[in-house]
Amino acid sequence: MAIKTLKSILNQQFSYTINGKLWIECMGERFFGPGPVELLENINTTGSINKAAKEMNMSYKKAWAIINALNTNVAKPLVVMKSGGEKGGGSVITKEARQLITYHKKLRKRFIYFLEKETKKLNHLS
Amino acid sequence: MAIKTLKSILNQQFSYTINGKLWIECMGERFFGPGPVELLENINTTGSINKAAKEMNMSYKKAWAIINALNTNVAKPLVVMKSGGEKGGGSVITKEARQLITYHKKLRKRFIYFLEKETKKLNHLS
């Protein structure tokens, strides 16, 4: 089918875009996407799951669940938590977490490029 | 970052895949994806929104809302409804709907290819 025929179907007054979501699944269930990445970065900044969650208006419970899922779905933990001790404890992200984040950023870039390419194609600007 | 370093992070006992969702937005809100496509195809088969909705375990209310959104987001209607008359009425999909469906199928194929390519890359089988 030619894109040309779509031009007469779509309303030229409106703007159309191709959009989507992307994530990494482990054993069939999603466990790594933009949310976890932002959470990891906030933990890296603040040094605690608690503060990181608050920073992004997320409940501690949900944040903990995400971190827990992350750690159980990879070979080496992405976050090491410590309860008790000076300042009551805290959490730090590992080298592995940093590597996963940079991989995800590049993957995401390729996805954004795909979306933009398809949007241009839809609006036959290419 | 080299994919190679990821190999030591991921658990080799588990299987990882890149997955996602894709849709078309009009004026910033999603209005066309796999759901509407299935609904349109069911209307085409059954000749009625009612039967089409039942076929896919969807409430008539929701089906009607989808169809209504579709029709208001394009230049020419995708579904023409008729209430009353022989058999009480019914609905048919237009040529434009068929064209949008085939466009969507091809778009979806390209997306699936993207996902498979990225999954292979992640598992460094390529």
Place this chain on the structure above:
DNA sequence: TATCGTTATATCTTTGAAAATACAACGGAC
């Protein structure tokens, strides 16, 4: 005019996920 199955719309009920709340456990500093 009565019948039929559909479209169209309003209202009430359910229910399931997210948020809020509460509290125990931890362990270093003092």
Place this chain on the structure above:
DNA sequence: GTCCGTTGTATTTTCAAAGATATAACGATA
């Protein structure tokens, strides 16, 4: 031993989306 802020976990509450229910309107047919 007490204090602190964090992690860890259970329980309760909220709320919005989905579903169920009810009913009017439609128009060809007979």
